[in-house]
Amino acid sequence: MKKVALGIDIGGTNTAIGVVDQEGDVLSKTSIPTPKDGNVDSYVASIAATVRELLAGLKGMVDCEGIGIGAPNANYYTGNIEHAPNLAFKGVVPLVSLLKSAMPEMRNIALTNDANAAAMGEMIYGGAKGMKNFVMYTLGTGVGSGIIVNGDLVYGHDGFAGECGHTMLVPGGRACGCGINGHLEAYCSAGGMKRTAFELLAYYNATDSLLANKSYNDLESKDIYNAAVQGDKIALKVFEITGDYLARGLADTIHHTSPEAIFLFGGPTAAGDILFNPIKEKLEGYLLATFKGKVKILPSKLKLGDAAIVGASSLVWKEVEKA
Amino acid sequence: MKKVALGIDIGGTNTAIGVVDQEGDVLSKTSIPTPKDGNVDSYVASIAATVRELLAGLKGMVDCEGIGIGAPNANYYTGNIEHAPNLAFKGVVPLVSLLKSAMPEMRNIALTNDANAAAMGEMIYGGAKGMKNFVMYTLGTGVGSGIIVNGDLVYGHDGFAGECGHTMLVPGGRACGCGINGHLEAYCSAGGMKRTAFELLAYYNATDSLLANKSYNDLESKDIYNAAVQGDKIALKVFEITGDYLARGLADTIHHTSPEAIFLFGGPTAAGDILFNPIKEKLEGYLLATFKGKVKILPSKLKLGDAAIVGASSLVWKEVEKA
Secondary structure, three states: OEEEEEEEEEOOOEEEEEEEEOOOOEEEEEEEEOOOOOOHHHHHHHHHHHHHHHHHOOOOOEEEEEEEEEOOOEEOOOOEEEOOOOOOOOOEEOHHHHHHHHOOOOOEEEEEOHHHHHHHHHHHOOOOOOOOOEEEEEEOOOEEEEEEEOOEEOOOOOOOOOOHHHOEOOOOOOEOOOOOEOEOHHHHOHHHHHHHHHHHHHHHOOOOOOOOOOOOOOOOHHHHHHHHHOOOHHHHHHHHHHHHHHHHHHHHHHHHHOOOEEEEEOHHHHHOHHHHHHHHHHHHHHOOHHHOOOOEEEEOOOOOOOHHHHHHHHHHHHHHHHO | OEEEEEEEEEOOOEEEEEEEEOOOOEEEEEEEEOOOOOOHHHHHHHHHHHHHHHHHHOOOOEEEEEEEEEOOOEEOOOOEEEOOOOOOOOOEEOHHHHHHHHOOOOOEEEEEOHHHHHHHHHHHOOOOOOOOOEEEEEEOOOEEEEEEEOOEEOOOOOOOOOOHHHOEOOOOOOEOOOOOEOEOHHHHOHHHHHHHHHHHHHHHOOOOOOOOOOOOOOOOHHHHHHHHHOOOHHHHHHHHHHHHHHHHHHHHHHHHHOOOEEEEEOHHHHHOHHHHHHHHHHHHHHOOHHHOOOOEEEEOOOOOOOHHHHHHHHHHHHHHHHO
């Protein structure tokens, strides 16, 4: 009997559910729609049915230790999803409590936001094995983060710590999705990179750039990467500037928590050295002497496709350890 | 027999040593010079002699649990003071280990920097009693900070976490003492407030300000407070701007660690509402909806004069708790 944990990733459109072993390998997975009508009861019933079906398919082979869930606006302490703007559920959804009622056989059910889950996943299965103090930045549509101190996630007083994407990078700068100007997310998310690209096209009047033939709505961050690989100057400059922006944000995080490493996760990190080199070069100039040359900037070792469910599942092993 | 802890505060000029009880009251204190010649051995002998003398004066009345030390560039993990620019000691001083050899009778000896010690002091004796997640900002010549997560100080990977004074407030802004431009300390320390005052005098050509008759080297932050109390417009504007700067920095800290409260300590906080009101007003505009109205901004309850030794002594009770 292999010990396994369920990982559930709740997105705006789909909810991915997978069975994950202690090495972080996904043994079985599927997905169900995240309801558009906001009906919590049928959603919980549907999760429970799907979980039982997945486990039935592995019957006799696995022993399930519990369920870990990654979701937007998720509060670890209460087990609630609270006022998530990208989900149809209204107000506060006591998801952990509802799932415990629906699946009383589950020993552990824990919930946090997706970036926290990714950080925990990195520690349990990934490149942060053995580390006690590190930070994970997730770069995608937004920028999330999870902070590990003394071997556990920092949830803070009310369960919502780790919002490094909403630290102030450029006072009075770009509009951030949250309504406040100048946040890191407006510069370092995939969308932020696109905004940088369009600013640079305009600034240099770069009609010959490979990026000059796509509309604002059509350009994706991977187009910027593809152009950079082909030596496009604007695209390379986007990575250079994004690296500088990220370095500034990472320096502030380092000055707060003095981590051993900061892991970067998400689509833009596929650019590898094109992104990591400017970060590393700029970072040293933003650090106090005490921290210079000490903090590793590393790509996440979680596999992009399965990372969300794998990260979510990792919460279970931490609960087992705490129990 | 009253249980007591020794608190030692190592400054550039003097080393304050006091006997503190579990309520944070100082029963006895004195100070010795911090050596200018960098001689560690005679300094350690002198500390040990002074500690024994203080305890001898309270003989039969107290039971000493150990020594807590606050010092610049102090590393809790190693017990070393490392390359402190304001002390005459060269390189790495293994202070805890030397004191343990000099005073084998001491059950606990712990060392950290002064801002961390102040945060611990606030939790053990002050306004943060019972809090598990809060942050302390110390405003003085510099700006220090101590971050408490889950009831203990965040030391980070290498013992130097909590340098919020060196987060980036204004990219490309004022020169900070650390050599990097734009840090919070260059705006929110007592010296930072003076710099703001001189910028404002110049900007408004404010010849009628109460601050217009002192040289740059003569003006102190308490002059700004005294002028503000008398309604001086420039002085009031200094507090308003400093409050805004601090609010931006505190918002970044809140987005990192989601504390229940942030305590402010140090000379400038004597201004009370003149400083705290603009911070509170501006802070809400810099916070994600999740944090708005939730984080208390409070003056430290540690008494200014004794705070350094009281804060240092608090480390001992934490060591007793951990043991």
